[in-house]
Amino acid sequence: MASSVIAIDGPAASGKSTMARMLAERLNIPYINTGSLYRAIAWKALKLGIPCKDAARIADMLETTRVRYAVPPEGGNPDIEIDGAFPGALLRTQEVAQGASDVATLPLVRRFTLDIQRDAAKRQLVVMEGRDIGTAIFPDAAHKFFLTATPEARAKRRLSQGGETPDGATVASVAAEIAERDRQDSERAVAPLKRADDAIFIDNSGLSIEETLQLLLKHVKGNES
Numbered sequence: 223m224a225s226s227v228i229a230i231d232g233p234a235a236s237g238k239s240t241m242a243r244m245l246a247e248r249l250n251i252p253y254i255n256t257g258s259l260y261r262a263i264a265w266k267a268l269k270l271g272i273p274c275k276d277a278a279r280i281a282d283m284l285e286t287t288r289v290r291y292a293v294p295p296e297g298g299n300p301d302i303e304i305d306g307a308f309p310g311a312l313l314r315t316q317e318v319a320q321g322a323s324d325v326a327t328l329p330l331v332r333r334f335t336l337d338i339q340r341d342a343a344k345r346q347l348v349v350m351e352g353r354d355i356g357t358a359i360f361p362d363a364a365h366k367f368f369l370t371a372t373p374e375a376r377a378k379r380r381l382s383q384g385g386e387t388p389d390g391a392t393v394a395s396v397a398a399e400i401a402e403r404d405r406q407d408s409e410r411a412v413a414p415l416k417r418a419d420d421a422i423f424i425d426n427s428g429l430s431i432e433e434t435l436q437l438l439l440k441h442v443k444g445n446e447s
């Protein structure tokens with residue numbers, strides 16, 4: 223039987239978090255953001271002064287770290303609980319994002335996070351978003367999507383989040399940075415970002431949020447009937 227997971231993978235700024243959250247809301251099922259798991263590990267390491275690339279010290283730290291997805295006291299989607307606390311918004315800083323990117327390349331961290339992610343989908347159908355959900359975590363997911371957009375489209379979205387219309391040169395320079403990060407993420411030895419052979423590929427460069435959502439819903443509902 224397929225795992226009770228709708229997997230949404232894709233590169234940074236591809237719109238997958240927005241899409242995963244909206245899809246879960248429409249289907250009335252939980253949304254699980256797996257980036258938070260790597261961020262929580264980095265957050266604890268940074269608090270303890272442990273460099274996020276130091277495999278031996280991160281391994282020691284994880285021996286006494288308890289992490290799981292749980293519904294926070296205020297309700298809503300399951301969120302990361304680490305050593306009994308919900309760090310929530312504290313995980314969204316640039317420093318933690320960089321640390322997450324470092325710890326995510328350590329094989330021991332990927333082994334540590336595997337069961338935590340699998341446990342999060344044990345009880346019911348969930349939408350799970352990340353980089354390797356459809357390939358490494360749930361190769362037998364009920365539905366798999368790989369969401370992406372051109373580096374230019376992603377650069378424009380990221381820049382316009384600040385409410386301004388970016389000029390062509392700024393878009394081009396951010397698009398070049400995004401393309402370079404894609405290359406690194408796809409070529410790294412550990413858990414590279416790659417589309418599962420059986421994932422539905424959606425390039426949403428020219429699509430609105432609602433159009434992309436309708437496309438996902440069509441596939442999910444179509445496969446049910």
Ligand code: DC
Nearest residue numbers: 256257258260322323326352353354
């Ligand atoms: O999606 P995000 O920015 O919160 O992810 C934080 C970091 O974790 C990012 O560098 C990619 C990494 N990550 C990963 O390697 N595998 C996942 N399933 C999710 C995130």
